[in-house]
Amino acid sequence: MKKLVKMIVSTLLIGAMALSFCACAGKGGKKEGGLIKVGIINNDPNESGYRTANDRDMKATFTKENGYDPYFYYSLKNEEQIAAAQKFIQDDVDYLLISAAGTSGWDGVLEQAKKAGIKVILFDRTIDASEDLYEASIVSDMAKEGEQAVSWLASQNLSEYKIIHIQGVMGSSAQIGRSGALDTKVAAEANWTIVQQQTAEWSEETAQQITQAVIDSGESFNVIYAENDNMAKGAVAALDKANISHGVGKDVIVIGFDCNTWALEELVAGNWNYDGQCNPFQASYIDDIIKNGAKQKVVIMEEKGFDATTITKDDVTKYGI
């Protein structure tokens, strides 16, 4: 008898839960005041200069004046981001904009969003989920950034390429893309060799130590391929210490990525040779998709690479982050 009562009660409870869930999902649509409610889940803006510029750009675009009611959430942890996404779904936002910290684990929450009629736009980072779970994904093609830099390097026509390759945090998309391009080229060409390949985990001091270790070992090299500007700066500090010349027409070619303003100024001064852009300004693309609809699933942003011999002051102000 007791068992039966228990069963009935629990069935009722489950039914109630399911009902309330349907009720939740039933809502949606435009909010009061005509503002579009967007929940923005981003990585911590302190993570890097790239992220800072990205966050600033998002905050400048998604304002009340532009017709948005924005809510921001920052975390470098995937689980926390997913929890925040669930909260945004409960809060009934119109759009969910996600720059995911990790690529997996998002399916469940995206299904929920879809059921609730919330449109999801991914920016900067892609995730491993079925394409029909999101409206569009606006990304940088890190592999293309690497390829651009490598083909620029190839165009320098050195008789021999002896490269110190300083990598970012292993497994990050920037590292995979930028390392991949170089690794492919080195494997294909006989006169390209890697003198040292090591991760500095985006840190300038570690990059400095790695470069210092190569200099101390007495091996010769003529290219520094650092996967971001800060690491290039660290490597250059080690070169300066050892009196090895670098830059346009000098002994060592220096390549960095991300286009920090100070890095572009180093290019203008001729101390570095090349800097590849990683475009952090996705907000205008997202704005366009929300207002005019998505034309394609994956939008790859245009990205430039700057050569020290052709860069102008205008480029520094326009593209520096």
Place this chain on the structure above:
Amino acid sequence: MTTPEPKLKTGRSVKDIFGKLFFNQLLIPLVALLFLVILNLFADPSFFKITLEKSSTGFYILSGNLISIIDNGSELAILAIGMTLVTAASGGQDISVGSAIAIAGSIVLRVIKGLSPSISGGELALYLIFAFVLCVIVSALFGAFNGALVAFFKIQPMVATLILFTAGRSIAAWINNNENISINDDRFKYFGNFLPGIPVPTPVFISAICMIVIAVVLKFTNLRLYSQAVGINSSSSRLNGINPKMIKLLTFIILGVCVAVCGFIKVSRTASITYAVIANNIEMDAILAVALGGNNLGGGKFNMTASIIGAYVIQFLTTTLFKFKVSSTAISAYKAVVVIFLIILSAPVVRRGLSNLKNKYIASRSQVKKEGV
């Protein structure tokens, strides 16, 4: 700075000295160091080559792996000083030092960043002194904050410092409005690189000064005795007239000052800062240095020299791994293997086992002698 041991009155034969060293706390870090030295010696003797070359500033400087090790190990050695004291007095570790270094470095850059490169040397020195004093004060305050949580609110050190560990890098970024700063004035780089005309890297001098200061303090004050007493039994030390709360607070403040010095060196090295990764995971290396020194992480007796040598061993290991070109994906694993080995060697249980072995050996020797007679 070694713990005083009863002097052997009888003749000091080589065996005695060896025996003394063998069961000294310094043994573990020294053996680890020796192990790395021998490894490098066999793999490539040129590892130890030191050259005197002209640098881009036009002065002769020393370079070579050994120089790089004592240069890059400076921050860790300085941190190990503070961490050893905190460990001894509070029986726990401060895990916020990396974040606190970010704050200290950010403050220095905040003061320096607006200056024009044409500023005169004297004026720049004033600014640098101001920047340094400011970062020492702020770091000491953050240290005091951690210390107060531990001493007065009796929160576990690791939990208390978790607060700053989490918030520190954001605070650091906030101090400079999250700007990506890069200082162009080469004179600012003196403190992380070379002073003009001096062939030894400046951080080496800075760390040497810190070591001398702490040696003098430990020699002429009761800091060692008091912090050990508090660490071993805080209530009985209180009954003996020591104020355990103040001692714990003091050790955290000292660590704060160490952090400020490290922050200053770190930002001076490349004249820039990346808030999220500056001094990344250095807290773990600092704790490791203390552990490598054979110090009990639960507090009490400590050996400062052993901790400092431990710090250089860690740097030696890092440089060795770079030298051997261990692949990027595997480098942490290699480090972990060596660390496991060293930590087990320095574990109190193993050391007790070793000293039991020694006693047995001595006992059996005397047995043999008696029988011989």
